[in-house]
Amino acid sequence: MGKTCARVCAYVAWILFSLTSSAMAGTIEVFFNNENLRYTLFTTNDGPGEYVQLEKVANIFRLQLNIDAGNGRVVLQYGEKNLSFLPGESSVISAKRSYPMTFPARKIEGVIMVPLEFLTKTLPLIYEYNLAWDGRQRRLTVGIQNLELVSLYVSPFADYTRIAAQLSQSVPYKVTEKLPSLLIFELPQAKFNLQDNPLQINNTAVKHVKVIDSFGTTQILVRLGDEFVRYTHKTKDNPPRLIIDVFTTDEAVAEEETPTPTPEATVTEGQAATNETIVEQDLAANGETGTALPGQPFSLHTIVVDPGHGGSDQGVVVVPAVDATPALMEKQLTLHLSKLLSTHLIERLGVTVMLTREGDDFLSGEMRATVANSNRADVFLSVHVNNSISDQASGFEVYIMDYGSLDMPQGIKAQVLDYAQAKYLEQSKRLADQIVAAYRARNNGAKAVVKRAPLFALKGATMPSVHIEIGYASNASDRQNMTQEAFQQMLISAVADGIAAFKKGEEL
Numbered sequence: 001m002g003k004t005c006a007r008v009c010a011y012v013a014w015i016l017f018s019l020t021s022s023a024m025a026g027t028i029e030v031f032f033n034n035e036n037l038r039y040t041l042f043t044t045n046d047g048p049g050e051y052v053q054l055e056k057v058a059n060i061f062r063l064q065l066n067i068d069a070g071n072g073r074v075v076l077q078y079g080e081k082n083l084s085f086l087p088g089e090s091s092v093i094s095a096k097r098s099y100p101m102t103f104p105a106r107k108i109e110g111v112i113m114v115p116l117e118f119l120t121k122t123l124p125l126i127y128e129y130n131l132a133w134d135g136r137q138r139r140l141t142v143g144i145q146n147l148e149l150v151s152l153y154v155s156p157f158a159d160y161t162r163i164a165a166q167l168s169q170s171v172p173y174k175v176t177e178k179l180p181s182l183l184i185f186e187l188p189q190a191k192f193n194l195q196d197n198p199l200q201i202n203n204t205a206v207k208h209v210k211v212i213d214s215f216g217t218t219q220i221l222v223r224l225g226d227e228f229v230r231y232t233h234k235t236k237d238n239p240p241r242l243i244i245d246v247f248t249t250d251e252a253v254a255e256e257e258t259p260t261p262t263p264e265a266t267v268t269e270g271q272a273a274t275n276e277t278i279v280e281q282d283l284a285a286n287g288e289t290g291t292a293l294p295g296q297p298f299s300l301h302t303i304v305v306d307p308g309h310g311g312s313d314q315g316v317v318v319v320p321a322v323d324a325t326p327a328l329m330e331k332q333l334t335l336h337l338s339k340l341l342s343t344h345l346i347e348r349l350g351v352t353v354m355l356t357r358e359g360d361d362f363l364s365g366e367m368r369a370t371v372a373n374s375n376r377a378d379v380f381l382s383v384h385v386n387n388s389i390s391d392q393a394s395g396f397e398v399y400i401m402d403y404g405s406l407d408m409p410q411g412i413k414a415q416v417l418d419y420a421q422a423k424y425l426e427q428s429k430r431l432a433d434q435i436v437a438a439y440r441a442r443n444n445g446a447k448a449v450v451k452r453a454p455l456f457a458l459k460g461a462t463m464p465s466v467h468i469e470i471g472y473a474s475n476a477s478d479r480q481n482m483t484q485e486a487f488q489q490m491l492i493s494a495v496a497d498g499i500a501a502f503k504k505g506e507e508l
């Protein structure tokens with residue numbers, strides 16, 4: 001009997017214990033986004049508030065915890081900063097100021113418990129990272145917020161395929177190899193809204209690239225091709241991006257991105273592209289990765305518009321000292337005009353238009369052509385503002401690529417990516433002619449010419465491509481015009497007229 005009672009009583013006690021603990025306790029997840037680390041914290045309900053054990057909090061957040069043996073005051077230290085409170089009191093002191101707590105910290109059976117709001121309202125007084133509470137998921141996210149995987153581009157070259165993932169900020173990442181077929185690049189959880197996902201490459205280096213959400217992380221899965229040999233990965237700034245190169249050869253290939261001078265510098269100073277990294281690409285043999293080759297029927301579906309400059313590269317900046325004409329910053333004006341042009345082209349021609357940048361972002365010349373190539377643009381337009389030492393130089397100019405002053409390496413013909421535009425020069429010239437003619441027609445015969453120059457944004461583009469200098473910032477009258485809405489409307493209408501005429505001619 002006694003034995004049975006002991007068992008039954010223990011059982012009843014266990015049920016009561018289970019009921020109380022399951023009814024009154026829960027868990028939250030603390031997720032360190034910067035490090036992809038997660039912890040589970042147990043919580044208890046005490047009266048109106050939900051509490052967590054302070055010692056566990058201190059452990060997870062690497063806080064130094066001291067309790068004054070005399071008065072029981074609790075001190076939390078993080079780096080140089082600290083805060084203190086007395087259990088039972090509804091205020092916290094930090095940097096000689098007092099902050100209220102809705103629910104006071106408590107001492108329950110000798111254990112100091114703090115309310116959940118302590119994590120989001122009190123801890124930030126001393127903690128350096130952002131803390132965000134998601135009540136639905138019961139997750140506290142520490143660190144990086146609003147991370148975005150902005151874009152994913154793939155550029156296939158002869159010996160390697162480059163995957164560039166552009167992010168809204170620099171983040172740590174982890175690589176897991178599942179060789180020989182898969183590489184996994186794990187990032188903190190990021191938002192992404194990619195045009196193509198998975199991105200089908202189907203070459204010998206990479207089959208496809210796919211981005212997925214997985215357990216609070218975002219993963220870039222690189223499915224490797226049959227001739228995969230090795231890979232490298234690195235991060236780059238301006239804009240922040242992760243660059244993954246997948247090689248089909250063991251030989252080291254020059255893979256550095258060379259900073260490209262601005263077209264203006266190139267145009268006015270006539271610099272040749274010396275020391276440029278030349279990367280071979282057999283476009284003819286690999287038609288699936290490029291756009292339609294010359295000789296194939298042309299049809300206009302996609303236009304990539306490239307607002308010149310951006311980010312740290314401001315382009316031409318004119319702050320007039322004497323005359324009354326407006327100030328001008330090229331990177332802003334080109335973005336504004338490109339957006340206007342984009343809307344106009346979509347409405348008028350029913351085409352898809354993409355911009356190489358939507359904001360104030362830095363992009364290399366190579367990257368701009370890569371956007372056009374990887375999106376299979378049928379036409380590529382780069383928009384710029386001209387500048388000259390002479391304030392008399394003026395007018396609208398449309399440039400096409402000129403390889404004349406570039407040193408063509410021996411033995412490498414037009415299959416080199418850097419010379420990709422060579423195959424499209426005749427089409428590009430026709431496009432430039434149409435745009436210039438349309439501009440003259442819209443602007444009462446105003447000065448407009450077609451020119452040639454070694455332009456870094458155009459040389460790798462695999463479609464008809466032009467670089468438009470809308471006018472001279474150094475010329476007071478041009479500058480006045482460029483900043484006027486009426487002129488801007490005329491300008492985008494003229495460019496659209498030119499593209500429409502070109503389309504009509506090519507699609508015959």
Ligand SMILES: [Zn+2]
Pocket residue numbers: 262263264308309315316330383384385
């Ligand atoms: Zn420019």
